[in-house]
Amino acid sequence: MKSDIPAVAFWCLAAGALAVVVLLVRQQLITRALRARNATLEGRVKARDEEVRHLATVRLPALADAPHQPVLVPGLLDRRLAGTGFEQSLQDVMDLLAGVVDRAQVRADQSAKAALKASMRALQALANEQQMSISDMQDRHDNPDVLRDLLEIDHANSQFGRRAQAIAVLCGSWPGRQRASSPMTDVVRGAKSRIRDYRRVQVRTQVELAVVSRAVEPVVLAVAELLDNAARHSQPNTTVEVNLQPAHNGACIVIDDAGVGMDGPEVERATRVLSGQQVLDVTRLGDPPKFGFPVIGVLADRYGFTVSVDTRSPYGGVRAVVFLPSALLTQIETDDAYAAPPASVTPSEPAAGALPTRRPPSGAEEESLREGLRMPEPEPSHAQPQPDTEPEWLLGSTTGGLPKRRRRQPATTQPTSPPPAPAPAQGRSAEEIARRMGAFARGTRSGRATPDDDEGNPL
Numbered sequence: 001m002k003s004d005i006p007a008v009a010f011w012c013l014a015a016g017a018l019a020v021v022v023l024l025v026r027q028q029l030i031t032r033a034l035r036a037r038n039a040t041l042e043g044r045v046k047a048r049d050e051e052v053r054h055l056a057t058v059r060l061p062a063l064a065d066a067p068h069q070p071v072l073v074p075g076l077l078d079r080r081l082a083g084t085g086f087e088q089s090l091q092d093v094m095d096l097l098a099g100v101v102d103r104a105q106v107r108a109d110q111s112a113k114a115a116l117k118a119s120m121r122a123l124q125a126l127a128n129e130q131q132m133s134i135s136d137m138q139d140r141h142d143n144p145d146v147l148r149d150l151l152e153i154d155h156a157n158s159q160f161g162r163r164a165q166a167i168a169v170l171c172g173s174w175p176g177r178q179r180a181s182s183p184m185t186d187v188v189r190g191a192k193s194r195i196r197d198y199r200r201v202q203v204r205t206q207v208e209l210a211v212v213s214r215a216v217e218p219v220v221l222a223v224a225e226l227l228d229n230a231a232r233h234s235q236p237n238t239t240v241e242v243n244l245q246p247a248h249n250g251a252c253i254v255i256d257d258a259g260v261g262m263d264g265p266e267v268e269r270a271t272r273v274l275s276g277q278q279v280l281d282v283t284r285l286g287d288p289p290k291f292g293f294p295v296i297g298v299l300a301d302r303y304g305f306t307v308s309v310d311t312r313s314p315y316g317g318v319r320a321v322v323f324l325p326s327a328l329l330t331q332i333e334t335d336d337a338y339a340a341p342p343a344s345v346t347p348s349e350p351a352a353g354a355l356p357t358r359r360p361p362s363g364a365e366e367e368s369l370r371e372g373l374r375m376p377e378p379e380p381s382h383a384q385p386q387p388d389t390e391p392e393w394l395l396g397s398t399t400g401g402l403p404k405r406r407r408r409q410p411a412t413t414q415p416t417s418p419p420p421a422p423a424p425a426q427g428r429s430a431e432e433i434a435r436r437m438g439a440f441a442r443g444t445r446s447g448r449a450t451p452d453d454d455e456g457n458p459l
Helices: 004-065 085-140 144-170 184-192 213-232 264-274 292-303 363-372 430-449
Strands: 201-203 240-247 250-256 306-312 318-325
Touching: 004 085, 085 144, 144 213, 144 292, 184 201, 184 213, 184 240, 184 250, 213 240, 213 250, 213 292, 213 318, 264 292, 264 306, 292 306
Parallel strands: 201 240
Antiparallel strands: 240 250, 250 318, 306 318
């Protein structure tokens, strides 16, 4: 009996040792699992910390710096977080910030546009008042030296007014001038007269088409911006060539310069801006701000014409093409002093031989006239209207012996030759221009001083 006690004790100790070993192994496995779990949790926490830091330093600034722009915002750093609730929370933060940025940007843009519009309206009023004063001085003075200085002031004032007008249009205003329908040649010359380097612009061709009244001023402003851009980005000793071409369902104004041209990305950006469909922010136009293409895009989208600059000029620069659809074009209205009336004229209408009423020039024609003072004047026509060969009244032609009115035959005139082609402006000095202006002012003053009869005809 006593001999069994050691065996029992041994087996008890062995069982206890085995239990301890099992417990130690289990504890080690649990500890190892806990350590792996802790490492995984630490890795996830670190990854989330890095993701939050990436959100604050990279993703949100990229979103804030490019509102309304198709810019690719960076995504997650750790793809293990994709599809998790943490990623959804980050996306909610970005969406919330994007909405806040958009609303703040819209408010800032509206405030900037309102301030600029009010300022430009005041400046436009001052420019118009100054223009009236300059025009009045040009009518009152015929001294060549004074007129030469007035021409320079008038040209500078026209550039100032164009810049204020363009900024106002970009801010949502209308061009602010109502023009009569004008020939395309006068439209281009009116645009030419509003830029600094107008002497370098040469109009090569003409077309027998006119721009409708509502589109004259927008097209003048758009073409002026294109001419100014072409002149600024080319050498001073080069020319800017303008050609007018009829096209299918419209007409084109083609502007070629010999400048530095544009690369592929610049052409793509310019195409988006000129389309008028891109949302523009006046606070993000650069320093100094570039108003030219954005203004053209606004006008093109508003009035229905298109502008493209994606073609290279044959002179190495940029070719800008303004396409005017048929809806913006009309035929040129000619004022023939002795044109025969239609067959449906009634006796109550004026006789065909009556003197015509002089039509005042349109706005674009007036600007073209200023620019045309640097051109040779056409020879005056010496053709005189022939007297009527038949009496105006024939008595006894009716049953009661009452006089019967017979229509006076229109006098025939020799067809006038077209005006000579414009000569380069460089060939005329400022003194010669001033002398022509002086002669023009004296002639208009003399014409206004001539008394008229009851029907408005000069005596």
